[in-house]
Amino acid sequence: MTTLPPVRLRPEIAALAAYRQGRVPPEGGFKLSSNENPFPPLPQVAERVAAATALNRYPDGAAVALRERLAARHGVDPAAIHVAAGSVSLLAQFIQAAAGPGDEVLYSWRGFEAYPGLVTVAGATSVRVPNDADGGHDIDGMIAAVTERTRVVIVCSPNNPTGAVVPAAGFDRLLAAVPGDVLVLLDEAYREFAIGSGGADGEAVVAAQREGRLRNVVVLRTFSKAWGLAALRIGYAVGDPAVLAGARSTAIPLSVTEPAQLAALVSLDHEDALLERVAAIAERRDVVWRALVDQGWPVPRPWGNFVWLPVPGDTGRAADAFHRRGLSVREFAGEGIRVSIGEQESVEDLLLAAQEVVGSRQATA
Structure with a gap:
């Protein structure tokens, strides 16, 4: 009823x-x-979280310590790192920052089930390109689906729920076809499980950005899967500082808790x-x-x-x-x-x- x-x-x-x-x-x-x-x-993570006693205080909303640690890891300025409450929060923030009524968000389907809802909440329109026969992204189909209304393209590698990676060459071809003012989100929630797959790699994107290229691409990562912190909800993005600033403007303030930030820092110590x-x-x-x-x-x-x-x-x-x-x-x-x-x-x-x-x-x- x-x-x-x-x-x-x-x-x-x-x-x-x-x-x-x-x-x-x-x-x-x-x-x-x-x-x-x-x-x-890990015992070290559990001990650090259990020792967090300032539960009556707000967390560091800028996640300075974690951003500095991640920036050093990726060889970028801390301004090129944005921390949020998991990769879903990151997706929501970037979609809302870039797309609204009359705009289109393009992604492969079936993909992550949260994508359609996030696009709808932003007031934009989903454009779903069917997966290829192997459950992967149809790169030619995605290129053909890009229009003047496209504001965001989401690439999920490995793809959830099919598990297929987007080949590096296919990803490069897609990037070459997407206008430079269209935001491309490389969703790498499962990247640690795909080492050696030959798939698109956010590290190559970050290297290109250090050279001033691919400024329209943002790499999304999470501590929920490989790092085992799903209950704490924490993830991060690497990209152009001006693009990340737009996402921060849409974020719910102080949504990344102090225990989550501490757990991520300790996890990086025990990678x-x-x-x-x-x-x-x-x-x-x-x-x-x-x-x-x-x-x-x-x-x-x-x-x-x-x-x-x-x-x-x-x-x-x-x-x-x-x-x-x-x-x-x-x-x-x-x-x-x-x-x-x-x-x-x-x-x-x-x-x-x-x-x-x-x-x-x-x-x-």
């Missing part, structure tokens, strides 16, 4: 479905629906240990991917910390099969399901559920 609001809302907002998480797993099961890092926080965990997850992902291919799944080569199972039609039945085995997965109605790579103990049930689903689909084909 839908309850009408007692006040006038923007029609497009009233019709917009709120972002929702996947189902809660059964008791004793595994949550494989949110692409979270299955490892607990090697965290990257060992990333390598373990990537190895587990590849084992799962090969097993799924052996089962008969047409699974794109995954480069994030998840796998994409194309299930056109009754995705609910497929998700239920995983849930019966104690696994929550992310269902995209009528298209497929995304399964995060979680604890090692979840792998056997993941593959058993996948075998059940693909077997039933093959039997009815």
Whole structure:
């Protein structure tokens, strides 16, 4: 039953479905629906966060210490670093800064499910270019879709939820075709899992910006996935200071908490240990991917910390099969399901559920 609001809302907002998480797993099961890092926080991170006692004080709204640390890491001025409450907040800020009514925001689809809502909230129009056959970005299709109304182009590599990377050459070709006054957002939420993939790399963008090129491109990163700080909500952008200043103007003040900033700083101190965990997850992902291919799944080569199972039609039945085995997965109605790579103990049930689903689909084909 839908309850009408007692006040006038923007029609497009009233019709917009709120972002929702996947189902809660059964008791004793595994949550494989949110692409979270299955490892607990490093002890050093947990200790530093627990020791944060100034909870009655506002955080440093400029995140000076973290920005300076990240600036040194990327070889840029601190003004070229912007910190926000996760990459979704960054996306919202940049879209609102660059696009409004009558403007277009271009991205590959299926992509990250938050993109359409963020564009709608900004009052702009989404232009969705269907993924290619391998679940990646159709670069030629995206180039053809650029118009004089295009204000933002989002490139997600690895792409969520399909896991495909945007080849570096394809990304370069897209950048060459996009006008220099159009904002390009390179969403690299899962980049640490894609080392060696040959995909677009934000580090090359930052290097070009140090030379005064690609000033219209902003690289987005998050501490939620590989760094395991999803609960603290913190991410950052690297780009031209004037572009970042526009995003800061749209931000909710003081939204990045002090514990989040401290946790990010400590995590940077222990990057090697965290990257060992990333390598373990990537190895587990590849084992799962090969097993799924052996089962008969047409699974794109995954480069994030998840796998994409194309299930056109009754995705609910497929998700239920995983849930019966104690696994929550992310269902995209009528298209497929995304399964995060979680604890090692979840792998056997993941593959058993996948075998059940693909077997039933093959039997009815």
